[in-house]
Amino acid sequence: MNYGNSLIALAITSCLSAAPAAQAVDLGTYNDTSFSIGGFVKAEGIFEDPETGDSRFFGRANQTRFNLKTVTQKQGHTVVGFVEGDFYGGDFPGEDNDWRLRHAFIKIDNVTVGQTWTGQFWAVAHTDYLDFLGGPRGTLAGLNFRTTLASYEFAGFRVTAQDPIYNNADIPDLAVNYNLNLDGGHKIILTASGREVDNGDFVAGGAIGAQFMFDRHSLNLNAHYGEGLGAFSGVGVNGSMSDDVENGDAVSQTGLNAGFRYVFNAQWRANIAYTKVEVDDQADSNYEGHRVNLIHNIIPELEVGVEWRKHSLVFGPLIPEGQQVEVMAKYSF
Template identity: 25%
Template sequence: MTIQKRVKHAALFSASALALAVASASHAVDFEVGDTKASVYGYAKLDIIYDVDADMGDLITHSKIALDGEESQDGHFNMHAYQSRIGFQTTTPVSGSDLVTRIEGDFYGKNNNFRLRHAYGSWDGILAGQTWTNFYGFVAGTPTIDFRGPPGVANQARQPQLRYTAGNFSMSIEDPDTLGGSEDADLGTTEKPDDIAKSQLPDVTARYTETSGPFKYSASAVLRQLEYDAEGSTNTPPANVDDDSAFGWGMALEAALDVSEALTLRAGVTHGDGLGGYMNVSPQTSPAYLDTTTGDLETLESTGGTIGASLKAGPGAINASYNVATVDLDDEEIDGNDTFETAYLNYIWSPAERISYGIETSWASRETKGGDDGDAVRIQGMVMYSF
């Protein structure tokens, strides 16, 4: 990064320290039907967005950032309410343990239609359905108004799974194609057939979370099998392409420390080979690519990290974080983005119960395998009314 860019970023975030912004408390409309306690909850949220540089979309999308030297239309205003959501949850005592069910959705689906977020039941430590991947521990994430969230941490997304939890330890088998991605997403060649990737085994995750006084940490792992088989393909496979498989894995460490009643520090690191989308905002969401010269399935190594802080101030908190996600393409036969960075500074506050306001300044950048890079600045506000 040039000295001029560093000065630009320092000036940006010094000015942003004067901005204000907020976290919403959890609310619900509760009622009882027999032995069942039910809750309807959700919120309406308006996002107000101004992109100083390239238009990065409803969520920060690094691939839309113009590289240095490329022509770009600068200055874009946008408003939307797609994050607004509604959920329904029940709790029923069954044979000495609570049976919990939950269904929730928002409007970030295709063409901004209603999208299923959670749909699961849990009883006696066994969870079945769709919810947060067990690979993410909810420890290192510093609050942001941008709904995409920070690059480099384990992905805080949801997918179908069967999970068992005992105390602080949990393990699961999860859908192999939803979040982590499969090698058919981008095999690095325009000649690839579209239907040779396959999933023969589920992804397996394990996580341990612990709290000791003001310190909280989480350690998690994921194991994956990646495979392709050209037999039975409706397309003609490239030369030397038959079948191959590869082993994928990933680890995530997260920590948070309450330095005082007002200040919380957070940090996390994610690393793996064949990790794909299990790392949030990865420059390459595909875990592997097909080398059509050798016919081998080659996994992609990725590393990410985050560091952040939250400081209570007045009716809310100031949140700041720096986040980076990288994929090692140096020895690979494919091109594309290999580094995404994002820095956030926001203030999120609640002037009254069920009401949250926020304002955020963010800086995002991307760099390609060839060394070309570009960056962009976004200013975003929010108004959220919860029920």
């Protein structure tokens, strides 16, 4: 396995950008360890028209992030360290600008330990959204969930044991992914998820993600079904997102997501996406999401874009029910 490429892939997934990836800044090598920094600066302006309350326009730069990566090759082993943070910390996310830890992990050959994406996050074939915070909502990457975990990769499989969401759980949350890479750039991701919920039951669910390439363009499809999945999709019982139990029983949900990316040329691309989740609870806590965007790369490292989106549920102060229009500029390094 090429571990340098694996970390580059992680950075690309973190940014969710289909633009050519800017290489991290190489700081040099000392005692068999290479050091580099990367990240991006992003400024965005958002017009918000919620279903309830007043319309408003506001700007923010909280999504700006920085990371440090080290790679040590010694005695037949490759050891990677990765630390990344952004400015979504504080008591009022989106208003406070406190530093927040996103990732802090060590990768030793095929084993990863530390804080990073859940195995459920890796179940998703991602579409190119401007708003990463709410972009994958309704898929198993919906809450951008990062947790302390240990995972092992082999022969296309990734097996992950995670810090449990239910505080009194007796076992870790679990996920198993299988990646099948096909000719022409097509790929299929199969995922099994299991965790203990707050009634003490161990519940399970599954997901499939797929990316189909049509020359430069791509179609991404995702589906999930099962119990205990609201903690990851961000859609749950009575709109409470991570609560997957109602009246003492685990609640199931079904989710579908489709996104299409059209690449006009090396400078211009557009994306359209639709998400639908149905929750088997008394309130029918269902969700629909719609997105359309247009992105322009002025240079490979600098992109600007505009995105219209609509959510049918409230996801906290940053993602209200209703419509948003975002304009943004992002400089990656």
